[in-house]
Amino acid sequence: MPKIDIDAATVRDRLVYPEPHRSVTKGYEQRRVGDAAGLTQFGVNRVVLAPDAHTALRHWHEVQDEFVIVMAGEVVLIEEDAETILRAGDCAGFKAGVANGHCFQNRSAEPVVLFEIGTHSEDETAHYPDVDLRAEKRTGKYRFVHKDGTPY
Numbered sequence: 713m714p715k716i717d718i719d720a721a722t723v724r725d726r727l728v729y730p731e732p733h734r735s736v737t738k739g740y741e742q743r744r745v746g747d748a749a750g751l752t753q754f755g756v757n758r759v760v761l762a763p764d765a766h767t768a769l770r771h772w773h774e775v776q777d778e779f780v781i782v783m784a785g786e787v788v789l790i791e792e793d794a795e796t797i798l799r800a801g802d803c804a805g806f807k808a809g810v811a812n813g814h815c816f817q818n819r820s821a822e823p824v825v826l827f828e829i830g831t832h833s834e835d836e837t838a839h840y841p842d843v844d845l846r847a848e849k850r851t852g853k854y855r856f857v858h859k860d861g862t863p864y
Contacts, residue, residue, distance in 0.1 A: 718758055721748045726768060730856050730864035733843055739765030739818075742828075755832055761787065761816065761824040769840045770813040771847075776831040778806040780816065785824035787816045792841075813841040 739762030746756030
């Protein structure tokens with residue numbers, strides 16, 4: 713397997729949430745290093761999270777497993793009923809279908825580096841328990857809807 717040139721991987725922002733939810737992930741920078749390696753069964757993203765930024769709105773997935781490894785810095789894992797500080801070397805995992813809304817927030821003054829690893833699927837539904845939002849992925853394309861199914 714050839715070495716992946718992380719600096720050559722395309723830089724992307726988080727999924728573009730509809731307003732008024734878009735600003736929460738300002739400062740999230742993602743490089744899809746799994747795509748750079750040609751992986752098709754799961755994704756691997758190298759993320760740099762600026763101070764005060766979140767990885768996402770608090771959410772959970774019906775179909776996709778998620779796993780996060782903190783490489784540098786200190787980040788707060790926010791879940792349903794708890795907040796946990798994670799540092800370099802710490803990991804967290806989220807099983808598909810478990811309604812434990814989660815996200816990570818950088819409350820420090822330094823950038824955080826982490827890797828997100830998760831299932832690739834053509835269809836998925838992500839739930840956002842704190843806001844009137846749901847993400848629906850069908851045949852590989854996402855759309856955002858209100859909890860009642862009305863499109864944004």
